[in-house]
Amino acid sequence: LQNKIKNPFYHLVLSVTHILGFSSVIALGASVICNKIPGLAPRQRTICQSRPDAIIVIGEGAQMGINECQFQFKNGRWNCSALGERTVFGKELKVGSKEAAFTYAIIAAGVAHAITAACTQGTLSGCGCDKEKQGFYNQEEGWKWGGCSADIRYGLSFSKVFIDAREIRQNARTLMNLHNNEVGRKVLEKNMRLECKCHGVSGSCTTKTCWTTLPKFRQLGYILKEKYNHAVHVEPVRASRNKRPTFLKVKKPYSYRKPVDMDLVYIEKSPNYCEADPVTGSMGTQGRICNKTAQQANGCDLMCCGRGYNTHQYSRVWQCNCKFLWCCYVKCNTCSERTEVYTCK
């Protein structure tokens, strides 16, 4: 919730919705809201004006992606925050790094997920359940499509039209972003689940109906985190005539292989994220909480990049050893414990 409140885009849409009511937003607020949202590309602004109902869902989807990013990277030096210009999708990393790759993929997946969920719930105009998956009988496996199948193709294409519309420059970073957006959406598509229900007397499965549902977003977070760990370094190949980057290839000597569809790709090495640096968008790790004994990324040695840490002591007080006394009250002792928290210098 904290993050939702901090996100200016979300806040704006919600407050306008709150004041005007949803239908008035559509009637008169669209162009006002759409002009106030920071960092929209021209084409995105047009979409925003024609589909103000969808823009709210897009904002929720992007926020879901950002929250998942923060969860997946909470123990790292880079914690999914960045310095720099505000956009609809939060502040952005300027370096075309693995971290940028993850961010783009998770937001593209988040928007497709949120749009599809809204269609299924009937809260978005122009879409609903997947009509192709209705009433059809699967003879081989003995079940029939029923319920409300999530219309994933609608969500994916909406995400593609809106998210990809911000890639207006013709450079290597654009190729990288488009590739990673697609990875996010493909991961979602591949993880759609089939849910079934049996019908018949006392649980006997005389007929069975099935429908497709969205995966839990957390699951996509873990899959993309794994892809982040194995992200592939690529470089652009330029057209011989106009020297514009036209596609990406794996950056290895004598290799002309294109990156695999499902791999996250990056064009620049990551900074170490130790110090705040507006050029790279790194926030640095000063003030981050670290673990004195852990040897992992959240250990103070690694997290603080050798600068050392500050120790804060405080005591934690709580009720303990509670007993139920006849009759009728509970008697507790007060326990306390001194704890220490460490933060990077």
Ligand SMILES: *[C@@H]1O[C@H](CO)[C@@H](O)[C@H](O)[C@H]1NC(C)=O
């Ligand atoms: C990430 O770390 C910075 C300090 O480096 C901190 O200001 C920020 O609140 C952190 N963000 C999250 C989501 O924990």
Ligand SMILES: *[C@@H]1O[C@H](CO)[C@@H](O)[C@H](O)[C@H]1NC(C)=O
């Ligand atoms: C710090 O790390 C150690 C070892 O990994 C772990 O047992 C401990 O619970 C951690 N402490 C905190 C406060 O997270």
